[in-house]
Amino acid sequence: MSHIPPALFVALAELVPELHVQCAEPWCLIGSAAARLLGAEVGVADVDVLVSRADAETLATLWAGRRDAAHAPADDGRFRSRFGRFRFPGLPVEVMGGLELDQGEGWQPVSPGRLVLAGVQGMAVPVPALDEQIRILESFGRDKDRERAAALRRLRQPSALSIVSSS
Template structure:
């Protein structure tokens, strides 16, 4: 099964739960780029940016899939109300009130510009390509800059 189909089917699988948080959440990262139609390769998970309350709701409604005490990387760079869910086709990571540390200061991460897709009657927000590049630049890791260059090489308009 192709990655875009796995992402779409995973989102459809949790559509009822997503309806509760969709108005204040956004798919970010590689999954968002793939949903935009960019062939950037594979991804291991779907990243959902939401509020802390949205993360709490998903943790309650998807508790049977929730990983207990998930290990997180880069705790010096990111903090959030974090949860990882091991769903049948792929994992979903939820970040409530995500913050990134820049110049020794914690800054909130939010999406200003987005487009909307509809999957199983749920309005799924994904950042515009320009916005995704802004967020990747904010994160500032080597892999983020590689992704930006990959998008530019694919002809992404931003």
């Protein structure tokens, strides 16, 4: 597994326990942080959290003092959710409640599919499984997401093994 950058670790150390306590429905990380936790060599500028709309409302109330009200999400015509960006130590956290994507055929919910737990210093962090992350990132259709999907695909390739004959 790739090294977890200190800023990501610091953000997760405060964020993950709160999500486990505050969210009534399943949640997971998506985007660059989720890819990094599975071992992809990608940069991480923020932590994207996929939650239900109800849990997004709960978190928005709980974290009102952390809210970054000046931030406007990019590609907002392509995505919709109960969105909030919050200041956390290390990295900002972006919460997407009931995230939907419009690829030209109307709004469709973004489903994380099968989840796996990434272990980070004793914390269980739910992230979509490798193939699910690739599917999600490719569906977003942005260059940065295609690059992350490619980094995840590289994890499927077997390591080069040297075969040594002793004869």
